[in-house]
Amino acid sequence: MAEADAIRRYYATDRNLRIHEETQAKYAVPNIDFVRWTLDTIDWTGAEVILDIGAGRGSHYACLIQEQPDITYFALDLSPNLLLNHPCAADRLALGDAMRLPFSDDSFDIVMANHMLYHLADIDGGLAEIKRVLKPDGRVLAATDSLQTTPELQVLIRRAIVLLSKNGARVNPPTLPCDGFALENGTRILARHFYAVVRHDLPSQLIFDDVEPVLEYLDSMRELRQGGLPDDVSWDDMMLIMRQQMTQLLQLLGKLEINLAVGALVASDCGGFIGDFVARDHVDAAN
Numbered sequence: 522m523a524e525a526d527a528i529r530r531y532y533a534t535d536r537n538l539r540i541h542e543e544t545q546a547k548y549a550v551p552n553i554d555f556v557r558w559t560l561d562t563i564d565w566t567g568a569e570v571i572l573d574i575g576a577g578r579g580s581h582y583a584c585l586i587q588e589q590p591d592i593t594y595f596a597l598d599l600s601p602n603l604l605l606n607h608p609c610a611a612d613r614l615a616l617g618d619a620m621r622l623p624f625s626d627d628s629f630d631i632v633m634a635n636h637m638l639y640h641l642a643d644i645d646g647g648l649a650e651i652k653r654v655l656k657p658d659g660r661v662l663a664a665t666d667s668l669q670t671t672p673e674l675q676v677l678i679r680r681a682i683v684l685l686s687k688n689g690a691r692v693n694p695p696t697l698p699c700d701g702f703a704l705e706n707g708t709r710i711l712a713r714h715f716y717a718v719v720r721h722d723l724p725s726q727l728i729f730d731d732v733e734p735v736l737e738y739l740d741s742m743r744e745l746r747q748g749g750l751p752d753d754v755s756w757d758d759m760m761l762i763m764r765q766q767m768t769q770l771l772q773l774l775g776k777l778e779i780n781l782a783v784g785a786l787v788a789s790d791c792g793g794f795i796g797d798f799v800a801r802d803h804v805d806a807a808n
Contacts, residue, residue: 523748528640531744532600535578540741542580544734548727549781555723556584559635559664559785562721564793567591569630572654574619575599575637579607595629597622619647624654630792635664635785639702648714658792661715665707666699667722667782674739674779681762686751695749698742704784715788717795722784729777732767736760 531537545555560581567589573581576596585592597615598604604614617623619634619641632651641647651661678694686692697703702710704720711718729735740760747756771777789795 525642527744527748529600532577532598532603534602535606537741537744538577538603540737544727544738545781548729548734550726550728553723553725554584555664555783556580558723559662560585560588562719562785562787563631563660563662565589565592569593570628571595571631571633572597572622572624572629573633573635574622574651575634575640576607576609576614577603579609581633581635582607582609595624620650622650622654626653627656628654629659630656631660631662633662635662636666636699638663638707639665639699641701644702644710645713648711652714656792657790658796660787660789660792660795661711662785662787663702663707663711664783664785665703666697667784668697668700668703668705670697670699670782671779673777677763677766678759680766681759682751682754684762685754685758687753688751692751695746698745704782704786707786711786711788716790718786718788719795720784720786722782725781725783727779727781729779730771730775732764732771732777735767735777735779736764739763 546552565588568591569589570593571585573594573596576582576598577600579596582594582596586594594609595613595615596604596607596609597617597619598607599616599618601616604616607614615623619637620643632655634651638644638647648661655661675694682692682694704722708718708720727735727738743756750756750759767777787793
């Protein structure tokens, strides 16, 4: 329940998503539009019927509709405040739970579940529901992070905990939001539901010459990460130590480099290029 409440607070407004998106747009090297890159992992025909689960502010819709104006798009999110800012027509927006999708069986060619599956208490149950609304040759597109993303932040958080907690040396840093469904374990989870899963990786860096945007970026994750701190460490105290560490590193190195490891998983039983693979596999088996 505490975790569900934290997720609701995180998405109560678009502030945290906006900071995350703006930080990557301004400081990522190479400067690649991650949303567009994610969408490019799908071979679009332009006639797909799409469900975007956890659609948020509609960043994927805004990009997709520019390139595929003839798609039929529906969006679902649990946050009414985020849907208020979604650019899609209101009759294509649904306020609802990914565990109980308000759509008929075999309705969609593609279901997008980007950076949201790790929030589900029952990921397998959520994927079963996604598969229910997918057409037999439908595809799932799920962007997520790697378990190895932002290792520099993890090290600094660990050091802050060691300094602040009486048990710091024996306490791990707060888990990453993506731990339940990352590129690594997400591939295995999807494979329990679909015949084929393809993993696409996009490594990059965030490079800062000032401490403030790094701290703002980290603080935007507060609701999702502070619950993992030891009982005797507050988020605000940790952030004070983080500021000190980052300031020293910036003075020493002249810049702060944080490695990002993100990507997208595409899964299907026989859709898209996976269909060609399935056909060849059946021919090989017959021979």
